[in-house]
Amino acid sequence: MSSDCTFCKISQHELPADIVYEDDDLIAFNDIGPQAPTHVLIIPKIHVPSVNELTEDNCDLVSKLVLRAKAIAAERGLAEPGYRLVMNCNAEGGQTVFHIHLHLLGGRQLKGMG
Ligand code: 5GP
Ligand code: ZN
Numbered sequence: 001m002s003s004d005c006t007f008c009k010i011s012q013h014e015l016p017a018d019i020v021y022e023d024d025d026l027i028a029f030n031d032i033g034p035q036a037p038t039h040v041l042i043i044p045k046i047h048v049p050s051v052n053e054l055t056e057d058n059c060d061l062v063s064k065l066v067l068r069a070k071a072i073a074a075e076r077g078l079a080e081p082g083y084r085l086v087m088n089c090n091a092e093g094g095q096t097v098f099h100i101h102l103h104l105l106g107g108r109q110l111k112g113m114g
Contacts, residue, residue, distance in 0.1 A: 002047040007099035011045045021072060025064055028072060028104075037107030038076055038083070042068050049098045051089040065102040078106040 001008045009015040010029060017029035020040055031039040044061040048054065054062065066085065073083045083106030088095040 002099070005047055005099050007041075007043050007097055007101060008047050011043060021068060025061065026068060028068060031103070036105040036110065038073070038078060038104060040069070040072055040104040041101045042072075042104060043099060043101040048100045050095060050100055051087060053100075061100075062102075069102055069104040072104060073106060076106070082106070084110050 001012065006015060010017045011027045017027075019027060019029045021028040021042075024045070026042060026044050028040050028042040031041050033039075042065045044065065046058070046061070048058060048061070069083075069085055070079075073079055083104060086103040086105065087100070088103075
């Protein structure tokens, strides 16, 4: 837990969010500024700032994020039409919240990466 981290506060229920899934390891909630009909953020409950801080010891959390994104996508009928998973890293990667998170985007035709 990082005391000044918005996503830590959401994972601890100290800040409100539109939560779509939660278990002991992770929490998923709707993005506050959705870029697609489905735009869910899946985050670990432990504070890891970015992909740059992943190690052999904590990288299992990424599999959990991806598998949960897959499950949420399937529940919403997005498995066959498809969806996008995005993890931004640091400023030039477009990261604005420094608590690692996976974006699940779907429900419309997504354009190329820019
Ligand atoms: P990033 O740009 O770091 O990859 O993605 C951060 C995402 O978090 C953005 O899409 C932004 O809209 C979303 N976001 C930022 N603050 C909040 C918040 O307080 N609540 C929710 N639900 N989403 C947030
Ligand atoms: Zn955090």
